[in-house]
Amino acid sequence: VDVCLGRIMxxxxxxxxxxxVTADHGNVEMMQDSQGNPHTQHTIYPVPFVAFGAGAVQIRTEGTLADxxxxxxxxxxxxxxxxxxxxxxxxPTGVYVAAHDMRLHYAI
Structure with a gap:
């Protein structure tokens, strides 16, 4: 997968x-509680949002999947x-972080 992603980049x-590149949920390793029961609140965890490309833009550091x-x-x-x-x-709302050349920057 990493090699293929490198080719796309x-x-x-x-x-x-x-x-x-993003996912529909964050922290898959947290899908069970300490007793081994399913943890159904996995949607509250941060989801990585990786952007790569030309140019410098500013993106918010907080958001939702709807964004x-x-x-x-x-x-x-x-x-x-x-x-x-x-x-x-x-x-232009929320907290921003500069992502120069958009090299592997996490947002959400």
Whole structure:
């Protein structure tokens, strides 16, 4: 997987694109409590959001999964649908961190 991801990253660099990698839940190792029972609150843990690509942008350090689609739309220069509840991670709200050249930066 790492080699394949490296190939994709190299392709994005060559075309000036942006690669976004995320997951639908964080901390998979925390799926059981100390008694071995299923831990159903795994959605409260931070989910990595890795961005790689050309240019320097600022992204919020906090967000929700609902913010990912609006972020992708903004990167593509497309409008967000009015039905969408999320806000782009590049939207000027919240706490920001500079991600120069977007090299493996975690956001959410």
């Amino acid at each position: 190299e392709a994005m660099k060559q075309v000036g694109g942006v690669l976004l 990912i689609a609006p972020t992708i739309l903004e990167l593509m220069g497309l409008p967000k649908a009015s039905e969408m509840t999320g806000v782009s991670l590049m939207h």
